[in-house]
Amino acid sequence: MDSELIQQIRSEASYLLKDGTVKCVIGYERASDGLTSRPFFAYEPAAVERLIFDETCTHNLVRYLLDKKREKVAIVVKPCDSRAINLLLNEAQIKRHMVFIIGVTCSGVMETSCNDKGQALQARCQTCQMTKPLVYDFLVEQKLVERPEGEPYLDIQEIETKPIAARRAFWSEQFGRCIRCYACRQVCPGCYCPDCFVEQLDPLWVGIRIAPKENELWQITRAFHLAGRCIGCNECERVCPVDIPLGRLNRKLEKEVKELFTFQAGLSPEEQPPFATFKKEETLGFEE
Amino acid sequence: MNLFLSKEDLIRWLDALLRQRVLVAPVRVQGLILLQPVSKVAEVTLDFGNTTLSPKGWFLPPMETLFSVQSNDGQQKLVPTTIEKDAVIFGLRPCDARGIALIDRPLLREPSDALYRERRARTSLIGLSCRQAQPECFCTSMGSAPNDPSHVDILLTEIDNGYILQVITEKGRALLSESFAEYKGTLPKPPEPGAVPTKEVVPAVKKLFDDPYWERLADRCLHCNICAYVCPTCYCFDVRDYSDKGSVERIRGWDSCQSPGFSRIAGGYNPRVTKGARLRQRFAHKLLYFPERFKDVACVGCGRCVRSCPVNIDIREVLRDLQQLEVKSGS
Amino acid sequence: MGLENPFVPYLATLKSVVELTPDIKLLKVELLDPAVRAGFDYKPGQFALLSAFGQGEAPFGIVSLPQHRDGLEFAVRRIGTVTAAIHELEPGDILGVRGPFGNHFPLEDYVGKNIVIIGGGIGMAPLRPVINQILEHRNDYGKLLIINGARTPQDLVFAPEFQAWMEAPRTKLELTVDRGDEQWRGRVALVPNVVKEVAPSPDNAIAITCGPPIMIRYTLAVLKELGFRDSQIITTLEAKMKCGLGKCARCNVGDKYICQDGPVFTFEQISQFLEQP
Numbered sequence: 089m090d091s092e093l094i095q096q097i098r099s100e101a102s103y104l105l106k107d108g109t110v111k112c113v114i115g116y117e118r119a120s121d122g123l124t125s126r127p128f129f130a131y132e133p134a135a136v137e138r139l140i141f142d143e144t145c146t147h148n149l150v151r152y153l154l155d156k157k158r159e160k161v162a163i164v165v166k167p168c169d170s171r172a173i174n175l176l177l178n179e180a181q182i183k184r185h186m187v188f189i190i191g192v193t194c195s196g197v198m199e200t201s202c203n204d205k206g207q208a209l210q211a212r213c214q215t216c217q218m219t220k221p222l223v224y225d226f227l228v229e230q231k232l233v234e235r236p237e238g239e240p241y242l243d244i245q246e247i248e249t250k251p252i253a254a255r256r257a258f259w260s261e262q263f264g265r266c267i268r269c270y271a272c273r274q275v276c277p278g279c280y281c282p283d284c285f286v287e288q289l290d291p292l293w294v295g296i297r298i299a300p301k302e303n304e305l306w307q308i309t310r311a312f313h314l315a316g317r318c319i320g321c322n323e324c325e326r327v328c329p330v331d332i333p334l335g336r337l338n339r340k341l342e343k344e345v346k347e348l349f350t351f352q353a354g355l356s357p358e359e360q361p362p363f364a365t366f367k368k369e370e371t372l373g374f375e376e
Numbered sequence: 377m378n379l380f381l382s383k384e385d386l387i388r389w390l391d392a393l394l395r396q397r398v399l400v401a402p403v404r405v406q407g408l409i410l411l412q413p414v415s416k417v418a419e420v421t422l423d424f425g426n427t428t429l430s431p432k433g434w435f436l437p438p439m440e441t442l443f444s445v446q447s448n449d450g451q452q453k454l455v456p457t458t459i460e461k462d463a464v465i466f467g468l469r470p471c472d473a474r475g476i477a478l479i480d481r482p483l484l485r486e487p488s489d490a491l492y493r494e495r496r497a498r499t500s501l502i503g504l505s506c507r508q509a510q511p512e513c514f515c516t517s518m519g520s521a522p523n524d525p526s527h528v529d530i531l532l533t534e535i536d537n538g539y540i541l542q543v544i545t546e547k548g549r550a551l552l553s554e555s556f557a558e559y560k561g562t563l564p565k566p567p568e569p570g571a572v573p574t575k576e577v578v579p580a581v582k583k584l585f586d587d588p589y590w591e592r593l594a595d596r597c598l599h600c601n602i603c604a605y606v607c608p609t610c611y612c613f614d615v616r617d618y619s620d621k622g623s624v625e626r627i628r629g630w631d632s633c634q635s636p637g638f639s640r641i642a643g644g645y646n647p648r649v650t651k652g653a654r655l656r657q658r659f660a661h662k663l664l665y666f667p668e669r670f671k672d673v674a675c676v677g678c679g680r681c682v683r684s685c686p687v688n689i690d691i692r693e694v695l696r697d698l699q700q701l702e703v704k705s706g707s
Numbered sequence: 708m709g710l711e712n713p714f715v716p717y718l719a720t721l722k723s724v725v726e727l728t729p730d731i732k733l734l735k736v737e738l739l740d741p742a743v744r745a746g747f748d749y750k751p752g753q754f755a756l757l758s759a760f761g762q763g764e765a766p767f768g769i770v771s772l773p774q775h776r777d778g779l780e781f782a783v784r785r786i787g788t789v790t791a792a793i794h795e796l797e798p799g800d801i802l803g804v805r806g807p808f809g810n811h812f813p814l815e816d817y818v819g820k821n822i823v824i825i826g827g828g829i830g831m832a833p834l835r836p837v838i839n840q841i842l843e844h845r846n847d848y849g850k851l852l853i854i855n856g857a858r859t860p861q862d863l864v865f866a867p868e869f870q871a872w873m874e875a876p877r878t879k880l881e882l883t884v885d886r887g888d889e890q891w892r893g894r895v896a897l898v899p900n901v902v903k904e905v906a907p908s909p910d911n912a913i914a915i916t917c918g919p920p921i922m923i924r925y926t927l928a929v930l931k932e933l934g935f936r937d938s939q940i941i942t943t944l945e946a947k948m949k950c951g952l953g954k955c956a957r958c959n960v961g962d963k964y965i966c967q968d969g970p971v972f973t974f975e976q977i978s979q980f981l982e983q984p
Contacts, residue, residue, distance in 0.1 A: 642787025
């Protein structure tokens with residue numbers, strides 16, 4: 089654990105709280121297992137002593153900005169998390185002046201699931217090339233470890249090479265385990281609809297039935313709602329209690345959008361997302 | 377009289393059970409341990425801590441049909457679901473068995489929940505003592521123990537060369553189709569899970585009901601349904617009608633007091649609108665309302681919520697915090 | 708059928724519908740099975756869960772009197788999916804009934820007392836059987852004051868019964884609306900203000916009130932100012948319900964389950980609730 093890094097975060101947090109710039113600092117603290125970390129909300133200067141930052145800080149804290157819109161808050165973000173901030177700025181869900189961003193440079197976080205605690209770098213980090221948050225007000229730099237430039241969509245290509253029937257069988261089996269806990273939706277910074285489509289009764293799109301076909305429709309529809317918006321933090325996959333590889337589904341659509349529109353969400357707060365932008369010159373095959 | 381089974385005896389016995397009824401047992405699926413009906417004894421895993429989801433799903437399924445509405449020449453008939461099969465659950469940990477016994481209290485109280493009652497009557501429970509406690513276990517603080525025989529029909533205890541079998545109820549005795557050798561030794565000492573203070577937790581929750589502790593704790597809560605769904609003693613359910621091509625089914629399924637719309641009534645009014653109020657509801661239900669009505673706290677110390685909560689809301693910590701806050705407030 | 712599995716409703720047929728207001732209908736429902744009909748005994752304050760099969764089930768106060776054996780009456784306001792489906796039903800259609808559930812207004816304890824009924828909008832529904840029960844046993848009770856308010860004259864509930872209420876002995880009916888119209892010659896005032904103006908005496912009195920939360924809040928304040936104790940003020944609470952049996956753990960307000968411990972509570976009890984409704 090880099091104690092200088094943590095000191096920098098703590099002193100900046102303390103300063104922001106002391107002079108009332110922010111009402112709360114959203115960061116990380118040590119979890120109850122003594123090894124991993126969890127989100128922490130510091131409201132008083134004395135509380136900043138609980139803030140930590142290390143390679144177990146996997147949570148994307150940006151979704152908490154959606155609960156704290158009424159007051160100015162500070163937030164600790166890694167490079168991938170900063171893409172979520174750009175997404176929310178772009179979609180007018182948060183205001184830039186209401187967030188003080190404490191950016192931290194990063195070369196990856198460790199697996200934190202019970203089976204593999206602290207053993208290996210997370211799959212999503214192994215091929216990530218970002219080291220610095222894309223947006224920040226205060227930057228905290230730590231010593232970075234070089235990561236090899238790898239193919240980012242290897243796990244997706246593994247499924248893409250299978251014939252359709254095999255792909256269908258794979259996903260049917262995965263979705264069969266879904267218990268509709270909606271943790272994937274709740275943890276996602278891009279899922280903020282006040283009334284999710286699964287809870288609508290009229291029209292009844294999917295409903296709350298926990299059954300394979302309905303689970304499939306739930307997951308695929310959510311993936312489509314995130315197409316062109318998913319910033320690849322993989323939180324959905326991390327939180328799933330029944331180990332459904334949701335990250336692969338959402339990143340597959342991220343890959344498709346990148347190939348079709350040369351677009352990736354969250355790279356800038358002023359981007360023009362493909363599904364929310366109309367360009368007259370776009371014909372996409374519908375020639376005159 | 378305790379009996380001894382070698383591993384081969386056990387497999388043969390499970391195979392015999394499988395021929396007569398549905399055998400529900402722990403199965404390793406992609407890194408998870410899931411309790412599900414098996415078609416072959418070979419599918420059963422004997423090497424596991426505890427199942428990812430609790431066995432309550434067998435008695436109160438994630439989704440089931442209460443009844444269907446059938447229309448014949450303008451006449452409507454309600455056809456309730458019936459439970460047809462006898463089943464046996466193998467590999468039930470004592471904490472989970474206590475969990476089932478706890479949810480019996482609201483669900484079997486008159487008028488009893490017919491489907492739950494039928495499944496309970498038709499399902500036998502073969503418990504499996506724990507050889508090791510997991511880091512998140514705290515069953516001994518919550519009225520159970522790694523070798524507690526209280527709520528099962530048969531209790532197995534694994535030892536180096538086989539299993540000790542204790543017949544606990546007549547329903548358990550009826551599962552034995554062959555005679556096994558007598559076990560004359562002593563039962564092994566059970567492991568010691570971590571301890572959590574629970575003295576005076578019920579009045580503490582009442583006293584600290586309006587404390588800002590809950591709103592602060594709820595800051596990181598995602599309000600997903602994971603804790604309620606993995607928990608052996610959470611039993612909130614939703615009831616909805618689904619119609620498909622003219623047939624109507626009334627479905628009952630899992631729900632959680634954590635979901636934002638849980639108490640919202642038609643017209644939009646929601647009495648429990650803050651995150652803190654919702655989070656407090658789960659703990660208050662388990663640690664105050666349930667014991668006030670049904671005598672015991674609705675937590676068995678299985679540790680699943682601690683393992684599965686994505687943001688580490690740890691009930692053991694909550695119990696400790698409540699004790700400390702109570703002391704501070706000068707009880 | 709309903710008794711074996713308490714989730715399976717009794718089948719009933721819709722006998723008649725009266726449009727009380729643009730969004731409230733009074734339904735009279737007859738249970739199909741004669742044995743069930745004979746055994747369905749209830750008291751004012753209790754509720755039943757009505758099913759519009761295919762859309763769902765929701766709780767409604769039973770607003771008829773148990774001694775009138777010609778059907779169960781419910782006043783249903785169209786506000787959501789289930790109530791919209793119920794509003795679509797026509798006489799002869801089949802619906803489901805589960806009940807009766809909950810506690811009741813302890814009218815036996817109010818014998819000899821003066822009764823003040825204060826209702827707003829659909830809140831008049833659970834109060835109607837109380838009024839009618841008192842009128843059917845008029846000599847058992849003291850004075851009866853009914854304050855019935857609504858947003859507009861068209862929204863006043865139970866208009867067909869106002870004449871009978873007004874003409875009953877030792878009974879006063881005060882109607883009021885938030886907004887009048889060209890024909891309205893009556894009071895235009897908020898319900899709590901009417902309570903303040905009429906100023907019923909708390910001596911030997913019981914006040915029973917039901918209506919929108921904001922009306923209750925201000926009415927409660929006025930009644931306390933007039934000298935009513937919390938134990939003298941009764942209300943009936945609503946909550947989202949699914950089972951009505953104390954099993955789905957959804958309708959609780961703190962440690963009280965509305966379907967089992969309620970829906971009728973005194974304000975003395977409510978002031979002790981851990982959560983507020």
